[in-house]
Amino acid sequence: MAFQDQAVGICARLHLTAVRKPILIGIVVVLGVVAASAVLALASPAAAGEVVAVISAQERSVVGEDASGAEAAAGEGETISAEREAEGGNEGDSRSGEASLGGAGSETMLCVHVDGEVAAPGVYYLPEGSRVVDAVEAAGGMTGDARSSGVNLAQGLTDGQQVLIPGPDDVPGAADSPAGGEGAAAGDERVNVNTATAAELETLDGIGEVTAAKIIAEREAHGPFASPEDLKRVSGIGDKKIEALRDRICL
Incomplete structure (x- = not known):
């Protein structure tokens, strides 16, 4: 098989021809895994940066939405507060008017x-x-x-x-x-x-x-x-x- 031939070639270059084939194959597999890990390690900073950038963008979007929601909620709260104050003022004026009328009606x-x-x-x-x-x-x-x-x-x-x-x-x-x-x-x-x-x-x-x-x-x-x-x-x-x-x- 091609994989075995490659393993035999690598062993010949490393002067390991006396080692049995199963062991040589295992050594090659281990070296391949190590090489793949090294490649992934070299490539991971860029990938990680992209991931971080994506996450940061998402966070900014979420934060912006939260801030907009908070501002909207604050605006609604101020509107409700103003409406309640207006209602309270109208009620106070009404009661004041009623009190004035009551005073006039009770004159001896x-x-x-x-x-x-x-x-x-x-x-x-x-x-x-x-x-x-x-x-x-x-x-x-x-x-x-x-x-x-x-x-x-x-x-x-x-x-x-x-x-x-x-x-x-x-x-x-x-x-x-x-x-x-x-x-x-x-x-x-x-x-x-x-x-x-x-x-x-x-x-x-x-x-x-x-x-x-x-x-x-x-x-x-x-x-x-x-x-x-x-x-x-x-x-x-x-x-x-x-x-x-x-x-x-x-x-």
């Missing part, structure tokens, strides 16, 4: 009855802190026959109060007052039972210190008197005493 209102010489007598609801002038304006203002000199337009209102604007034939001082108002009505020396002090009430016939104190306590507890007959709310005052006081008092 006063119910007052405006009567007499006004354009539109009736019951009106006014904000707490309103004055008689506000009640008169709510009722359309005074008529031409109103006696404005008998009304304290700057007086504060209380819930359930009646504001009576007098006419030409009415008793002056007709705007009801809460306790602590300014004294008695002037001009005809009548005493305003809704504003008079204890000393002023005691100037009335049949009204002593005890009854005067009861009148003041009653109007402070239950509001001003709407008519002379309303004085019967006070213990000790009946129809006869009211008739005796009618020409001496005003409301």
